Amino acid sequence: AQSVTQLDSHVSVSEGTPVLLRCNYSSSYSPSLFWYVQHPNKGLQLLLKYTSAATLVKGINGFEAEFKKSETSFHLTKPSAHMSDAAEYFCVVTNNDYKLSFGAGTTVTVRA
Amino acid sequence: SAVISQKPSRDICQRGTSLTIQCQVDSQVTMMFWYRQQPGQSLTLIATANQGSEATYESGFVIDKFPISRPNLTFSTLTVSNMSPEDSSIYLCSVVQVTQGPYTFGSGTRLTVV
Structure with a gap:
């Protein structure tokens, strides 16, 4: 079985400052990992995914994530937050069962 | 990637009634799933919709409450039966083509039970 722990339920940053959203996972297999964003009353949007290729993954809108197996x-x-980054962010894991x-x-708020 | 049409987008239903949600995909896909997102919470997998056979339900979800059909590789339905206010949630269909990806989500059905 796999699981994901997002370490921060809420992150507040000032516009133009870095954003860090933390995610730890548990998996019995070599996992695939994703970050999704959900803006208020909107659908889920894929930011980026890791599928056992490069450990540093670049996504859309300037986001990136680093897969650290040892940790x-x-x-x-994201190096510089924008007001439009205010949203809910989900870290997601899957194994070979595709579930x-x-x-x-993590709820991100961006202060002007 | 696949494009999903999920209907209805929202509904307000009386307790004790049932609602059937449809998920139509524009191409054949290997895997189809149904998720629930309760207010202010994350997404929880309800079941895997299997083509031509009974769905595979996750712990805490049962067929009598959430019957699922998948007659072919492009269509599935989820029924929320004998609804109560606790069933008020967003229900989402998701699909993936194994070995190709990516995962695609429907726009969701926002259900309110009164």
């Missing part, structure tokens, strides 16, 4: 982590970062396990989510 079982997949933290999401997705979602973390509890």
